[in-house]
Amino acid sequence: MENPTDRRRKVCMLNIARQDNTIVRVDRQTEITYPQGCVELIPGSMCRRPSCYDLARDVLLSTSFHQRAISESCRTIFGRLMYDGKLPYCLNLKDGKEIQKKDPRVFRRLYAGKKVFLWGSAVKKERDHDSVPYLFEGQSSVMLEWYSMDCGIGRDCPALLFRKGLLVPNL
Helix, strand or coil: CCCHHHHHHHHHEEEEEEEEEEEECCCCCCCCCCCCEEECCCCCCCEEECEEEEEHEEEEEEEECCCCCCCCCCCHHHHHHCCCCHHEEEEEHHHHHHCCCCCHHHHHHHCCCEECCHHHHEEECCCCCCEEEEEEEECEEEEEEEECCCCCCCCCCCCCEEEECCCEEEE
16 A cells, blocks of 8 residues: 555656646757748847746747637738737747657647747748748647748637746847
């Protein structure tokens, strides 16, 4: 028979492991490496982003920039995020690559089959359309792809944004 104290310790350790699973650590000292021929639409950032954050607590899913119920142009959404001052709060490619390394079950639990967009890294490609990276759940891993800004997306494709108060303005 299992000792009640040992059982409580196991439950506590499981909760810590579950919480720790949503922690993302990002090296902000190095520049973002984009695919060849890509240039950021909004170079640099107006804010210092956190190097460690909790996906469950510090990152929000937002569709508030969608005004239509069905589908809206990515360019329109990008413009609205810029106009509303929310672009600096959007996660970028570096964040996406670190989230991609997480257990797919974490992604599934938090984002339930959605494509989540990383508007902080919208780019202009040399011979192609402007694009924005997004994450989605693959068969056995979290996948990162690029979406043309000439296409439309619906409310089921939210942006990932840091909650207010988490970013520090650059001086």
